[in-house]
Amino acid sequence: MEGVDHLAHERNKSEFDVDAMKIVWAGSPHAFVVSDRISKLVASDPGFRKDNRSTLSRKELFKNTLRKAAYAWKTIIDLHLSEEEAAKLRFYVDEPAFTDVHWGMFIPAIKGQGTEEQQQKWLPLAYKMQIIGCYAQTELGHGSNVQGLETTATFDPQTDEFIIHSPTLTSSKWWPGGLGKVATHAIAYALLIVGGREQGVHGFIVQLRSLEDHSPLPGMTVGDIGMKFGNGAYNAMDNGVLRFDHVRIPRNQMLMRVSQVTCEGKYKQSDVPRQLVYGAMLYVRQTIVADASCALSRAVCIATRYSAVRRQFGSQNGGPETQVIDYKTQQSRLFPLLASAYAFRFVGEWLKWLYADVTQRLQANDFSTLPEAHACTAGLKSLTTTATADGIEECRKLCGGHGYLCSSGLPELFAVYVPACTYEGENTVLLLQVARFLMKTVSQLGSSKKPVGTIAYMTRVEHLMQCRCGVQRGFAELSADLVEAAVAHCQLLVVSKFIEKLQQEIPGKGVKQQLEVLCNIYALFLLHKHQGDFLSTGCITPKHAALANDELRSLYSQVRPNAIALVDAFNYTDHYLGSILGCYDGNVYPKLYEAAWKDPLNESVVPDGYHQYIRPLLKQEIRTARL
Ligand SMILES: CC/C=C\C/C=C\C/C=C\C/C=C\CCC(=O)SCCNC(=O)CCNC(=O)[C@H](O)C(C)(C)COP(=O)(O)OP(=O)(O)OC[C@H]1O[C@@H](n2cnc3c(N)ncnc32)[C@H](O)[C@@H]1OP(=O)(O)O
Numbered sequence: 001m002e003g004v005d006h007l008a009h010e011r012n013k014s015e016f017d018v019d020a021m022k023i024v025w026a027g028s029p030h031a032f033v034v035s036d037r038i039s040k041l042v043a044s045d046p047g048f049r050k051d052n053r054s055t056l057s058r059k060e061l062f063k064n065t066l067r068k069a070a071y072a073w074k075t076i077i078d079l080h081l082s083e084e085e086a087a088k089l090r091f092y093v094d095e096p097a098f099t100d101v102h103w104g105m106f107i108p109a110i111k112g113q114g115t116e117e118q119q120q121k122w123l124p125l126a127y128k129m130q131i132i133g134c135y136a137q138t139e140l141g142h143g144s145n146v147q148g149l150e151t152t153a154t155f156d157p158q159t160d161e162f163i164i165h166s167p168t169l170t171s172s173k174w175w176p177g178g179l180g181k182v183a184t185h186a187i188a189y190a191l192l193i194v195g196g197r198e199q200g201v202h203g204f205i206v207q208l209r210s211l212e213d214h215s216p217l218p219g220m221t222v223g224d225i226g227m228k229f230g231n232g233a234y235n236a237m238d239n240g241v242l243r244f245d246h247v248r249i250p251r252n253q254m255l256m257r258v259s260q261v262t263c264e265g266k267y268k269q270s271d272v273p274r275q276l277v278y279g280a281m282l283y284v285r286q287t288i289v290a291d292a293s294c295a296l297s298r299a300v301c302i303a304t305r306y307s308a309v310r311r312q313f314g315s316q317n318g319g320p321e322t323q324v325i326d327y328k329t330q331q332s333r334l335f336p337l338l339a340s341a342y343a344f345r346f347v348g349e350w351l352k353w354l355y356a357d358v359t360q361r362l363q364a365n366d367f368s369t370l371p372e373a374h375a376c377t378a379g380l381k382s383l384t385t386t387a388t389a390d391g392i393e394e395c396r397k398l399c400g401g402h403g404y405l406c407s408s409g410l411p412e413l414f415a416v417y418v419p420a421c422t423y424e425g426e427n428t429v430l431l432l433q434v435a436r437f438l439m440k441t442v443s444q445l446g447s448s449k450k451p452v453g454t455i456a457y458m459t460r461v462e463h464l465m466q467c468r469c470g471v472q473r474g475f476a477e478l479s480a481d482l483v484e485a486a487v488a489h490c491q492l493l494v495v496s497k498f499i500e501k502l503q504q505e506i507p508g509k510g511v512k513q514q515l516e517v518l519c520n521i522y523a524l525f526l527l528h529k530h531q532g533d534f535l536s537t538g539c540i541t542p543k544h545a546a547l548a549n550d551e552l553r554s555l556y557s558q559v560r561p562n563a564i565a566l567v568d569a570f571n572y573t574d575h576y577l578g579s580i581l582g583c584y585d586g587n588v589y590p591k592l593y594e595a596a597w598k599d600p601l602n603e604s605v606v607p608d609g610y611h612q613y614i615r616p617l618l619k620q621e622i623r624t625a626r627l
Pocket residue numbers: 096097100101104105135137138143144145146147177275276278279281282284287288291370371374422423424425426429433436437440
């Protein structure tokens with residue numbers, strides 16, 4: 001029945017203060033208040049409705065996304081929302097759109113690679129959305145290999161301009177979100193050519209469309225690249241294709257914080273690492289780690305609540321069947337994902353601090369922690385997105401057949417999420433960057449430069465020093481193994497940041513105890529999953545492995561009575577979850593049944609096509625081919 005909490009008996013089992021855990025998950029009391037208020041504002045506004053998305057054509061979906069983006073912007077202006085509240089509103093609207101790239105990449109790129117003057121000119125326009133930006137780096141022929149990009153930016157000293165050109169088909173910009181139909185401007189990455197010399201890839205602000213009638217400017221061929229994976233909401237994003245035909249832009253539209261071109265045509269590399277050109281990717285990768293904890297927690301919330309509702313087998317003397325959450329197999333698949341959601345939340349908090357710290361240091365021209373920041377953002381982005389994509393699929397499977405319904409929310413969550421393993425750096429390519437960082441650290445062992453920070457533990461691998469010779473040859477040959485070492489390094493990072501979180505003051509009855517259980521599940525699950533490596537390297541004995549397995553089962557039993565409360569702590573509205581299986585009151589079956597009849601296919605009892613195709617079949621009116 002409506003209004004009845006079918007999960008009340010589960011919530012009554014909780015052994016900790018859920019409201020206190022909500023604040024831990026949100027990050028602070030202030031963050032909780034903002035998040036709670038904005039999520040409820042979005043959920044209560046029919047203008048942000050999203051339950052009909054799966055029935056829309058791509059053009060209807062896209063137009064509806066434009067409407068929502070404009071409505072969200074009007075809401076932000078009308079309610080005088082702060083930047084923090086506006087970001088939360090875009091998050092809870094939960095629709096991939098050009099605004100993600102405008103706010104998530106275009107603006108950070110100008111802030112990180114633009115001069116003070118360039119920031120003063122372009123950021124006010126972007127913040128007021130008087131221009132809409134995209135991040136046009138990837139091309140048809142190159143995405144991972146940024147230095148392989150083919151778009152050219154040739155300086156013309158006669159006119160003090162750059163000529164932006166797409167010399168080959170493979171140099172066509174391809175994938176940039178927002179580019180296909182909406183963006184008026186791009187940060188376009190191109191190979192800089194000055195005085196006939198190539199100077200590597202740099203960023204340029206290029207206007208794409210008229211601010212009067214939105215028509216593409218002369219020399220621009222631009223459009224959408226077409227439908228993407230599944231029927232999911234990511235088709236609301238106009239990932240685009242763009243070709244430049246000798247487009248001229250003023251010299252002051254090259255982002256010149258890292259390097260400059262003078263009006264005389266002199267190329268000047270300032271004394272900052274050229275990698276600052278990659279700065280926007282560092283920023284986005286750290287936001288993606290926080291997004292992973294959100295996406296995984298959504299899937300785990302749905303699967304946990306449904307696992308408590310679903311009963312299958314196990315009836316004794318006509319009594320109720322067993323809740324599937326009570327099966328050890330269900331717990332061994334679900335609870336490590338619950339622990340991972342919390343683990344990624346805390347490592348994401350730390351990574352946000354690391355990024356802010358390195359940004360502050362860069363402003364003082366202190367580049368000492370940039371390599372570590374790159375390795376951490378690259379590695380954790382790779383680790384958390386792979387685990388989250390796999391985790392969302394596992395949550396679908398944990399929900400049996402109903403997990404495959406769009407009304408479960410899981411197919412769309414998966415379809416929207418999985419490109420995170422590819423965009424902002426393909427996950428294996430990024431792990432190779434971590435491996436390169438680790439091997440560089442090994443090569444420096446024994447020197448005066450001692451490993452510090454997240455690699456301090458490597459002082460204990462001095463014996464690896466002898467493998468210093470032939471590093472380059474070894475690297476390529478052993479890259480598959482080195483990628484595994486990179487994953488292990490990142491897993492150590494996640495566990496150590498979870499442990500550090502537990503060393504903080506954490507208020508609320510039983511809250512720290514629950515987090516300790518989840519931290520132990522996360523760590524022991526990894527030890528169990530990779531026990532082959534731990535055994536083969538002599539790190540543990542078979543007895544240790546058996547003890548870890550026994551302890552895991554015990555820990556699952558400790559989580560079981562708190563599972564529903566632990567996912568309630570995410571404080572997601574039913575609107576944001578978008579899932580009948582994960583609805584707060586657990587009243588699943590009536591909602592599933594009611595939702596079925598809303599499908600357009602059920603608008604008529606006799607389906608379109610019956611009279612044309614089925615009736616002739618049934619009535620043998622179709623001449624059957626001689627068998
Ligand atoms: C719908 C979304 C919702 C929410 C998300 C919210 C916001 C985000 C919005 C949208 C997200 C959606 C789409 C994503 C958009 C994109 O995908 S943008 C394009 C992303 N593309 C990439 O990530 C390309 C990946 N490739 C690279 O980064 C580089 O090519 C490379 C690092 C792989 C290689 O670099 P190279 O310069 O060629 O060579 P290298 O020799 O390997 O490196 C030289 C040295 O530089 C160091 N380094 C490399 N990168 C960085 C960096 N970013 N920062 C600092 N340092 C870096 C490297 O470690 C080497 O150092 P050494 O000391 O070893 O020499």
